[in-house]
Every structure is written in structure tokens, then in C-alpha cells.
Amino acid sequence: MFPARFAPILFVLIMSGLMSCIVTCIATLRAAGMSDDMAGKWMAAWGIAWPTAFVVLLFVAPLTRRMVAALARAEG
Numbered sequence: 001m002f003p004a005r006f007a008p009i010l011f012v013l014i015m016s017g018l019m020s021c022i023v024t025c026i027a028t029l030r031a032a033g034m035s036d037d038m039a040g041k042w043m044a045a046w047g048i049a050w051p052t053a054f055v056v057l058l059f060v061a062p063l064t065r066r067m068v069a070a071l072a073r074a075e076g
Helices: 003-034 038-071
Strands: none
Touching: 003 038
8 A cells, every 4th residue: 555645646647557458459459450460569569558648647747636626616
């Protein structure tokens, strides 16, 4: 278990991993089709995409939170 102060970074790590996994799978299937080496191509693409997505989300997440806070109103 990690201390609660690491929750935002863990969220970004998991979200970037899942999203980049799904997106690279779809993009690889679209570009290469279902071939014998599709899994290897997908993993190569994901290996580049995940760290990239993680770094981008570290910077974009705070901006996105502020935008959502400005667009959403409290119920009540």
C-alpha cells in the first residue's frame, strides 16, 4: 500500500497505462491488421505510448481538474 499523498500520481499512472493500452491496441489493429506479429507491434507501441501519456497527464491533469471545477456546479 502507498500513502494517500501518492494517490494523484498512482491515478495518473494507472489511467495512462489503461488508456494507452487500449488506444495503441486499436491503432495497431487498424494500421497492421490481425497479423502474426500484431502483439509485438502493439507492445512496442505501448512501450512508447505509456511513458509519454504518463508525463503528459502529470501536466494536463491539474489543468483538466480546474476546467472541470469551472464547468461543474455543486448540487444543492
